[in-house]
Amino acid sequence: MAGDIVLGFDGSAGAKSALEVAVTLARAFDVTLAIVFGYEPNPMGGETSDYQYQLKLLGEGFVNAAAAEARLVDPALDVEPLVVGLRPVDALIETAAEREARLIVVGSHGELPLVGTILGSVPHKLLHHARIPVLVVPRPD
Amino acid sequence: MATTASLVGVSAPAADHAPTKGLKTGALGLVSSIVIGVASTAPAYSLAASLGLVTAAVGLLAPSVMLLAFIPMLFIAAAYFYLNRVDPDCGTTFTWVTRAIGPKTGWMAGWGILITDLVVMPSLAQIAGQYTFLLFGANGAANNRFWVGFLGVIWIIVMTAICVIGIELSARTQVGLLGAEIVILAIFAAVALAKVYGSHIAHSLRPTLGWLNPLHISSTGALAGAILTAVFIYWGWDTAVTVNEEAKDTKRTPGVAAVLSTLVLLGIYVIVSIAAQAFHGAGFLTANSNDVLNALSHDVFGSGWDKFLVLAVLTSASASTQTTILPAARSALSMSVHKAIPRRFGTIHPRFLTPAYATSWFGVLSIVWFVGLSILSNEVLLDSILALGFGIAFYYAMTGYACVIYYRRLLMKSLKNLVFVGLAPLVGALILTWAFLDSIFVYSNPANAAGDQVWFHFVKFNVHIVGIHFYADGLGPPLIIGLGLLIIGLPLMLAWMIRHREFFRHTAERAESLHDAAPPLTPGAPVVTD
Numbered sequence: 081m082a083g084d085i086v087l088g089f090d091g092s093a094g095a096k097s098a099l100e101v102a103v104t105l106a107r108a109f110d111v112t113l114a115i116v117f118g119y120e121p122n123p124m125g126g127e128t129s130d131y132q133y134q135l136k137l138l139g140e141g142f143v144n145a146a147a148a149e150a151r152l153v154d155p156a157l158d159v160e161p162l163v164v165g166l167r168p169v170d171a172l173i174e175t176a177a178e179r180e181a182r183l184i185v186v187g188s189h190g191e192l193p194l195v196g197t198i199l200g201s202v203p204h205k206l207l208h209h210a211r212i213p214v215l216v217v218p219r220p221d
Numbered sequence: 222m223a224t225t226a227s228l229v230g231v232s233a234p235a236a237d238h239a240p241t242k243g244l245k246t247g248a249l250g251l252v253s254s255i256v257i258g259v260a261s262t263a264p265a266y267s268l269a270a271s272l273g274l275v276t277a278a279v280g281l282l283a284p285s286v287m288l289l290a291f292i293p294m295l296f297i298a299a300a301y302f303y304l305n306r307v308d309p310d311c312g313t314t315f316t317w318v319t320r321a322i323g324p325k326t327g328w329m330a331g332w333g334i335l336i337t338d339l340v341v342m343p344s345l346a347q348i349a350g351q352y353t354f355l356l357f358g359a360n361g362a363a364n365n366r367f368w369v370g371f372l373g374v375i376w377i378i379v380m381t382a383i384c385v386i387g388i389e390l391s392a393r394t395q396v397g398l399l400g401a402e403i404v405i406l407a408i409f410a411a412v413a414l415a416k417v418y419g420s421h422i423a424h425s426l427r428p429t430l431g432w433l434n435p436l437h438i439s440s441t442g443a444l445a446g447a448i449l450t451a452v453f454i455y456w457g458w459d460t461a462v463t464v465n466e467e468a469k470d471t472k473r474t475p476g477v478a479a480v481l482s483t484l485v486l487l488g489i490y491v492i493v494s495i496a497a498q499a500f501h502g503a504g505f506l507t508a509n510s511n512d513v514l515n516a517l518s519h520d521v522f523g524s525g526w527d528k529f530l531v532l533a534v535l536t537s538a539s540a541s542t543q544t545t546i547l548p549a550a551r552s553a554l555s556m557s558v559h560k561a562i563p564r565r566f567g568t569i570h571p572r573f574l575t576p577a578y579a580t581s582w583f584g585v586l587s588i589v590w591f592v593g594l595s596i597l598s599n600e601v602l603l604d605s606i607l608a609l610g611f612g613i614a615f616y617y618a619m620t621g622y623a624c625v626i627y628y629r630r631l632l633m634k635s636l637k638n639l640v641f642v643g644l645a646p647l648v649g650a651l652i653l654t655w656a657f658l659d660s661i662f663v664y665s666n667p668a669n670a671a672g673d674q675v676w677f678h679f680v681k682f683n684v685h686i687v688g689i690h691f692y693a694d695g696l697g698p699p700l701i702i703g704l705g706l707l708i709i710g711l712p713l714m715l716a717w718m719i720r721h722r723e724f725f726r727h728t729a730e731r732a733e734s735l736h737d738a739a740p741p742l743t744p745g746a747p748v749v750t751d
Contacts, residue, residue: 122547124260127305127313130310130311130555134576166246
């Protein structure tokens with residue numbers, strides 16, 4: 081729904097910090113919080129079905145736990161856990177576009193920029209590609 | 222997002238909560254499928270590794286072998302196409318054979334995939350190490366077993382790490398690299414042929430149609446050996462057949478992509494092998510079988526430009542390493558999900574989201590295998606490629622048989638079914654079975670062994686049974702590697718079977734439809750992330 085907040089969640093420490101912030105913001109704006117896990121196997125190397133299925137289960141575990149935690153903070157909060165079969169950045173951008181969201185929230189891994197470049201930093205790519213504001217929450221020290 | 226050339230067609234985010242197997246999300250278009258199919262087969266690397274071995278077996282008839290080996294591969298492609306249609310499982314042959322024939326045979330087919338992926342690694346590492354030195358003009362190091370081995374090990378470590386971490390090149394980069402590989406091979410063939418016709422080159426020959434006639438091959442043994450070598454060069458397009466497909470064209474793209482990519486490959490292989498042997502004759506290729514494309518490139522292109530072909534071989538080898546490690550890990554993941562091997566092999570790394578455990582294991586085993594073979598064998602490349610032929614022929618033939626057996630009820634429904642689902646896979650499987658068996662006889666005879674090394678000296682026999690001469694005086698490395706690794710699977714399977722019965726309780730099924738998705742082989746298994 082228009083005005084939603086979209087949170088990218090991969091179970092990491094940074095994502096947990098982002099979850100806290102996203103819950104606070106969703107309550108303040110009184111909007112739905114969509115908790116998104118995006119995944120997509122490398123298309124090189126043949127059939128991926130079982131692999132994708134395992135990734136989906138993994139993602140469902142992550143977003144369902146995050147949703148449960150959010151509801152613990154505020155049982156009245158509207159939370160939607162989503163598993164999307166796209167690369168993480170695309171999953172967030174697509175979900176945000178579809179819902180006409182107001183904000184994307186992600187956590188950072190707190191790694192060196194070079195490491196982020198090699199591993200493919202989601203916040204970095206989001207900042208360049210997203211068409212709505214992006215909030216990056218650092219992980220706790 | 223719109224500006225990034227993702228390999229993935231834009232599909233709506235699917236908030237799919239139903240735990241269905243065979244979930245289709247990451248989807249590929251036809252062109253990308255072809256690109257990946259050709260990249261998986263790695264033409265420049267395949268030619269670099271095998272051209273000299275094919276000419277060693279059949280001389281100037283190498284192009285005819287390229288044509289001939291294409292036939293069983295095309296027929297097996299049909300089996301992949303129809304089996305993948307109803308069961309797109311990343312266990313591929315493992316899952317299909319389990320369904321069609323039974324769990325024990327299926328387990329062995331899965332084992333065949335894993336060891337074949339393992340056996341190719343030394344040849345990839347060898348080529349990568351050697352051609353890296355050649356690229357920088359370090360010809361001494363390129364011929365030094367230690368330094369090539371050293372660089373080869375680093376190569377395996379780096380490529381495994383890339384697969385564990387899940388670093389991917391963008392689609393545009395991949396298409397660019399692959400395109401460059403094909404263009405360079407095409408220019409190489411064109412320049413070589415132009416020089417053959419235009420100027421006097423030592424030992425050059427004008428191509429004749431006779432080069433394409435496999436009937437001129439002197440013995441069936443030479444033919445079987447050459448085919449076993451040549452199936453290796455087409456190996457890998459099964460990846461294209463089994464790549465995920467776009468939802469709106471669910472069941473078609475992979476098969477069409479496989480056929481088109483095989484045609485592209487056929488063209489490359491026949492034309493390049495004609496050009497290569499026309500330039501200096503077949504003897505030159507055989508004599509330089511270790512670095513055949515580098516040796517030729519220097520004479521065809523001259524200094525400087527020849528490095529482009531060396532570079533093409535390297536990018537080709539890197540693509541091929543990736544398309545070896547990824548499917549090996551996914552086959553292991555599938556076998557683990559179906560409870561055919563320990564659950565840990567299905568572990569997904571929570572941060573990298575890759576089957577990191579299976580991938581790391583594969584990397585470690587590859588290094589052990591590569592180092593061991595480099596120490597024991599005088600001809601790493603030759604022994605690996607021939608041994609590979611056994612592994613590929615084994616599991617491709619199993620795929621062909623599985624297709625016929627699985628669809629047996631439907632074969633008589635139409636002529637099309639009979640030809641494409643029945644006869645083609647069957648004939649493909651029979652040809653590969655024949656090449657497999659005949660090569661055992663050929664390579665057990667030291668007089669025919671392609672290399673000069675003998676390992677198992679105690680194996681000696683000389684008997685005639687129903688008119689066939691069985692003779693061995695020690696066995697060559699390719700036979701021991703190729704068959705030995707397959708046979709090791711049997712005790713491993715039995716050991717697993719004794720303690721873990723579940724997978725082996727499957728009973729063979731048969732297809733009721735050519736189109737409808739088959740019921741899952743194993744109900745959804747929980748994910749493991751530790």
